[in-house]
Amino acid sequence: MHAPTWHPALTRRLSTATFVSFFAIAVIEFAVPFVAVATLGANAMVVAVLGVCRFAPQVVFARAATAAVNRYDQRTVMLASEVLRVLAFVLSAVALLASPVVGFAVFALANISLGFGSVLTGVAVAVLVPLAFDDEELPRVYSRLGMAESLADGGGPFFAGLALAAFDVSGTFVVAAVLAAGACLLLRTMPRTHVTEPVEAGPVRDRSSLRHGLRVNFATRPLRVLTGWALAYNLGQCTIEAMLLIAILERTSIGAAGYGLIKTGAVLCAALGAYLATRLPMALAGGWGISLFGFGAIGSYVLLGIGLYAPGALGVGFIVAGFALDELCSGVVLVLIQTFRARAISNQDRAAATAGYRAANLTAVPVGFLLGGTLGLVLSPSLTILVVGVAMLGFGLVIWTPQVRSAATT
Known part of the structure; x- marks a missing residue:
């Protein structure tokens, strides 16, 4: 299909960035409902609303994510996604300093930011891998990304429980923000990769x-x-x-x-x-x-x-x-x-x-x-x-x- 454009060292960095990013997300996905219930006294409806805020943006903003991935290079899109997470985590860290109502509102906004960031990252990675790697390399790359995501999903909740006990609530969110910032640093080393312009007939907007x-x-x-x-x-x-x-x-x-x-x-x-x-x-x-x-x-x-x-x-x-x-x-x-x-x-x-x-x-x-x-x-x-x-x-x-x-x- 095409010659590979990425050095193996960059593949490892992409896998590491994936692990760090998903680990931070897993920490927050555990911490937000736990803190909402244990600290702020949220009822089942509030927890349900927080869940909707986490997943609904991935449907609502699907077209916007498609347009962004087609317009900008994939490194920029993934960096923007991580920056959204850093901002969401930092805001969550200070949310409890105000009232519980403010805390719930910030948690909801953080979940919306996580949802939008997730669809941006998911679409960008799906486009990036076939563009950046040779056809024969695809299974190996997807395997490494899959292992990174699974290990992060497994370790994140365990770490979150320890962090909440050791660093309190705000400290846990700060740790998650630092992890997301670390993923940003790793992604900055990635080459810029663009989707090629479509050559088939038909309006470009239909593809978004x-x-x-x-x-x-x-x-x-x-x-x-x-x-x-x-x-x-x-x-x-x-x-x-x-x-x-x-x-x-x-x-x-x-x-x-x-x-x-x-x-x-x-x-x-x-x-x-x-x-x-x-x-x-x-x-x-x-x-x-x-x-x-x-x-x-x-x-x-x-x-x-x-x-x-x-x-x-x-x-x-x-x-x-x-x-x-x-x-x-x-x-x-x-x-x-x-x-x-x-x-x-x-x-x-x-x-x-x-x-x-x-x-x-x-x-x-x-x-x-x-x-x-x-x-x-x-x-x-x-x-x-x-x-x-x-x-x-x-x-x-x-x-x-x-x-x-x-x-x-x-």
Whole structure:
């Protein structure tokens, strides 16, 4: 396709910047609701509003992110995203010095800033990697970025808990701001990379619209299947997540410490999956791998439902296996799907396609939580998890389509 333009040392810096940035985000995502409840006395509605402020901007500003990524170089876009985070974290650090109302308002603004920054970074990285690296290097780069993100997601909450105890609330936000500033310094060493101008006929503005981005994700049979799989996975996952902890505490011997240990181990499985994605046998490095590990990820949730009804240690074993299988398979299949999408979508359409893909999947998140909450009132939480898990297993069969198995290897 094109010669690689980045030196390996810059690849390591990009991975390090990704880890530092996501680690700071993970710290804040843990700290904001915790502080809002424990210090400011927030009720469930306030926590829900903070959640909306975190994720809604990634849908609302999807088109703006597409336009920014297409207009400016990717280094500038990612730097702007990190600067937004630094500002949000610094403001959060001083928010509690005023009244609780001011604190809530600043936390909401910080979450909005995080959401906008997340969509900017996500779209910019999706565009940057295929432009900056040779085709054969794509799986390795996505693997390193996946490991960095998974490890940050796993370590951030643990560190946040320690930081809140050691540095108090304001100190924790200052630490997060320093981490985000460190990511800025790393990103400043990145070369400037621009999206090439489109040569096809048609108005340029159409390529920045959310409608165009969504259309690209359904342009071919393999893309339609993979986008549908992602939507089903996110919808089902969030439907189950809405009542999973309640069901586990009600029907198993797993306590808070055990649940935290299981979740931490699952995150490590995700990092392991991203690592193994570039070390698969050739037969599993393309479409067959996407089908196998995609089915494993979406089908793993049926194990959680079985574990809630199996007796004693056997039930706990099914639950642990479900968490581990989900994260391991997700870590692998994410690298494989990112590689396939990088090869299947043109440079000119990639920003809009990524924004549309993220917007669709993030819309499935609150829908899933609302659906789970509603089903939990009609059925028992454990029965809902089992039923949804079986339904996800059925959706997982779609990813075995021959078009995915063959197209993803080209």
